[in-house]
Amino acid sequence: MIQMELRTPRGTRDFMPSEMERRERVFSIIRNVYERYGFRPLGTPAFEEMEVLTAKCGEEVSKQIYGISDSSYGLRFDLTVPLARVVASNTSIPKPFKRYQIGPVWRRDEPQKGRFREFWQADIDIVGSASMLSEVEVIAAACEALSELGFSGFEVRLNNRKLLNAFVENTGIPKESVGAVFRALDKLEKIGVEGVKSELREKAGLTDNKILDIMAFTSINGDNTQKLEAVLKLIGGNASGMEGISELKEIIGLFNKYEISRKCSLIIDFSLVRGLDYYTGPIFEVKLPEGVIGGLSIAAGGRYDNLIQLYGAPPTPATGISLGVERILEAIKKQEVEERRDLVFVATVKPDFLDYAIKVVQELRKAGIRAEMDLMGRNLRKQLDYANAIGARFVAVVGEKEAKEQTLTLRDFSSGKEETCSLPDAIKRLE
Amino acid sequence: MIQMELRTPRGTRDFMPSEMERRERVFSIIRNVYERYGFRPLGTPAFEEMEVLTAKCGEEVSKQIYGISDSSYGLRFDLTVPLARVVASNTSIPKPFKRYQIGPVWRRDEPQKGRFREFWQADIDIVGSASMLSEVEVIAAACEALSELGFSGFEVRLNNRKLLNAFVENTGIPKESVGAVFRALDKLEKIGVEGVKSELREKAGLTDNKILDIMAFTSINGDNTQKLEAVLKLIGGNASGMEGISELKEIIGLFNKYEISRKCSLIIDFSLVRGLDYYTGPIFEVKLPEGVIGGLSIAAGGRYDNLIQLYGAPPTPATGISLGVERILEAIKKQEVEERRDLVFVATVKPDFLDYAIKVVQELRKAGIRAEMDLMGRNLRKQLDYANAIGARFVAVVGEKEAKEQTLTLRDFSSGKEETCSLPDAIKRLE
Known part of the structure; x- marks a missing residue:
């Protein structure tokens, strides 16, 4: 081949x-x-x-x-x-x-x-x-x-495209450069402040003054209230900007009514831009x-x-x-x-007891327990190796005695404990 | 656009x-x-x-x-x-x-x-x-x-490629025609006996005698034991064919040890071929x-x-x-x-009670219940229409009285019954 x-x-x-x-x-x-x-x-x-x-x-x-x-x-x-x-x-x-x-x-x-x-x-x-x-x-x-899912201490970063737009508009940046400005800002984490500056200069064609303005905007500091006050001054009067501010306030106010807000903080971050073109209002990111x-x-x-x-x-x-x-x-x-999975492997001492093994496996499955048995006529040793390899939690050994008495010998793989019990008792233990 | x-x-x-x-x-x-x-x-x-x-x-x-x-x-x-x-x-x-x-x-x-x-x-x-x-x-x-899944009365049809191969070999059909023969047979249900015959003639290039032999093989009648006896005569001695027969017998014997065999019958069907080239042994189909x-x-x-x-x-x-x-x-x-879904729609009498509605919705969700509320500031009538449209099972109305007394008025959409109860009581009812 x-x-x-x-x-x-x-x-x-x-x-x-x-x-x-x-x-x-x-x-x-x-x-x-x-x-x-x-x-x-x-x-x-x-x-x-x-x-x-x-x-x-x-x-x-x-x-x-x-x-x-x-x-x-x-x-x-x-x-x-x-x-x-x-x-x-x-x-x-x-x-x-x-x-x-x-x-x-x-x-x-x-x-x-x-x-x-x-x-x-x-x-x-x-x-x-x-x-x-x-x-x-x-x-x-x-x-x-x-x-x-088990995470804690995460932060919700929040911004608003309306605010970004208002600021860019107020700064007198031409409409056709807005896309390039946003794309440059979106790379802040990847290429750093200096990288963003040079991209604003080269790709968006901004003057040094405008670049400084933008960087000042994206790095506004303080708690959420302070940030909103500071930004209000910067975009003052711009209708879209005012909408953006009021939307952010509303989100923060409402979010605090949700119990989950006690497990994660909502932080305004004017440097958040999000690459995709289609955003028009609030944008957000959750960070670990x-x-x-x-x-x-x-x-x-x-x-x-x-x-x-x-x-x-x-x-x-x-x-x-x-x-x-x-x-x-x-x-x-x-x-x-x-973790070991809750699988039970029914190991057969000799192929003679296959019928009983099938019965045991099917009864376990019927009770909602994951169960498996030997499909290869392997010896007991190899069956146990296989059970271990597939991560079975329990092995149920069935041999002559078990088949005769309709019992099974249940071994917990992780503790090594072993006991012989009736099938219904085993099911009760495993459920 | x-x-x-x-x-x-x-x-x-x-x-x-x-x-x-x-x-x-x-x-x-x-x-x-x-x-x-x-x-x-x-x-x-x-x-x-x-x-x-x-x-x-x-x-x-x-x-x-x-x-x-x-x-x-x-x-x-x-x-x-x-x-x-x-x-x-x-x-x-x-x-x-x-x-x-x-x-x-x-x-x-x-x-x-x-x-x-x-x-x-x-x-x-x-x-x-x-x-x-x-x-x-x-x-x-x-x-x-x-x-x-709720099906019953289905049948498992069973055949074996080894048997098909043996029969085709015994009949003296050249190796290069086997694929065409199988593809023709696979269309039995779609194009009927006459259709298969003409395809065997035209595409597989078989003589009328060989076609009759093949059709006789695929239409062997009787119960499983009779079918196996009849086919034994037809493929008699062919080693691959003997293997095929013994595999079918083994499958039937083992399957009867499974309780599920009482809900569906396993039927040998020599006309079953299955299109895919890669099959080498038993082939099967479950039919409703x-x-x-x-x-x-x-x-x-x-x-x-x-x-x-x-x-x-x-x-x-x-x-x-x-x-x-x-x-x-x-x-x-x-x-x-x-069926109506187990969703609860929390309807707010006036926007003033939004805070309480959020609380109710979140408590329900916390208890594992699917819950929804108005996101549009709509009037009560429109909220109920929406709840109905999305297939909510219950509506929990919250207004001034409910907010004050921390209760809710629960209406079962399907029975029309309504009762006012505390939030914990409502959760107990809904769980």
Whole structure:
């Protein structure tokens, strides 16, 4: 046979059972919180019409879309664009529409440590409500999920595109440079203050004075109240800016009514920009404390009131947040101590007792217990090795005596304890 | 804005919340049974190297693979090929390897009623065991899942490629025609006896005598014992054929030890062929009774002992079954009476009571109850309409009296009953 490339495509991965079980546990916790918050699942295809995908994704993301050969389709790069399409093409959906979606997305990005070409996202969005209560609901749900996943000490960073716009407008920066300014600011963590300055100079074509103004704006200090006072002076009078300030105040006020606010702080951060072009109002990011995966952003989102009407729908406000599932899993992997699974392996002393072994295995399964038996006619020693290799928690040995007396000898792999009991008693112990 | 195509790509679908909830319920039941049977989850990428995909998928399937532009990748068309690649490239996996995978696959097939270009499969496979106990385990698990999904009266059809091969060999049909013969036979249900005959004549180039022999073989009648006796005469002495017969006998004997065998009959059917080229031993199909989605096959599989070594691994026997998730969902949709969801909508009499509404919603969620509230400042009437539209089971009305007394007025949407109670009492009622 021909030698084949057996690795997965670059930037994609196989998930072996233990890893996959961890992932499913994480997804299930997230799903559970989302559902309690009244979000309902939505499913969309892996690929979409290219013109739907590229409608407002910005050039950088557009270059990363995987096309499907001989078609007008491309693989989805996020879960927000499909949502916008669904809402625009189903105007009868009751509003607000609160949906969640957990699934893979694909980007032909340069793979790096922790960055993949196929990766999962877990999104919630609220479509149809202009109220800041929506922002609070999605932020609270995301924080609740992170908390249930075992994280603590995380921070919610908060800004508002309306404020950014107002400030940029007041500073007299021409409209056509705004995009470049935002893209430069978004790189603050990656390339530092000096890097941002030189990008503002070179790519956005700003003068040194304007650059200083912008840097002063993004580095406003103090607690939330002080920051809002300071920014009020800077944007003073600009109507969009005033809206931005009042929205931030409203979010902070409402969020404090949620118990989860005691577990994470909401911090105004004027340096937060968020790359995507479609944001129009509040934007936010949840960051883990420095010690955990480098204090990286683990959830992010914002309001995008103009995206859905781009697909031909009437004006439809919307806001949402996306949990960075891969980073969450990376962080959990580092903390977690691997647990033995609750699997029972029924080991047969001799092939003669296969009938009884089948009975035992089936009775266990019937009681909802994960159970396995030898499928290879192996000797006892090899069966035990196998049970150990697949991470079974218990071994139930069945031999002549057990088959005759309808019992089994149950050994706890982790404690080494062993006892012989009837099948119903064993089930009671294992349940 | 430009008029865009807002439909999903041909043969793909959006799943709106009610539909998606039904799908997730079905997946969760299947996953649960698979896990109880000791299968563990495996995850693989959506796309693979094209040479991996096409290694042994046959020409017809090969034409249906979606390619990824500017790459050597294609979207997976089933979950067996990725499994074979994973096993071949990870030789240290303890054997037998029992894995399940539930996920979408893609085929550029002609979409028809109930046939899609993006569709889900739910597979279990046992890799590394040559024992017929593996066949029995996968068949039993699939039947158990179907039974828990509410199906009954289904039949397991069983045949063996070794028998088919032996018969074809004995009949003196040249090796190069075997593929064409199998493909013709596989169409029996679709094109009928006469259709198969003319295809055997035209595509496989068989004489009328040979065609009569083959049709006689596929239509052997009687109970399983009679069928096995009759076929023994036809293939008499052929070593592969004798193996095939003894495998069928073993499967029937073992399957009868499983309680699930009382809910479904295992029927030998020599006309069963199964399209895929890679099957080498027992093949099987589970069919629903005639009345349910036309008695179609709802699960199918077989043994493929040569597939994995094709990817450079040592000889590795394997067998598996795939549940036809889309057909299952179609059948369930027809039976199911839509149930109201357990969601509670907290309706606020006036915006003044928002704080208390937030408290109520959050306490309900904390107790694990799905809860929602108004996000739009709507009047009570409109809130109730919305609660009804999203299928809420209960409405909890909070107004001045409730806020003051820390109670809520709970109305059961389906019975129309209403009562005022304390928050803890309400939680007890709703849990």
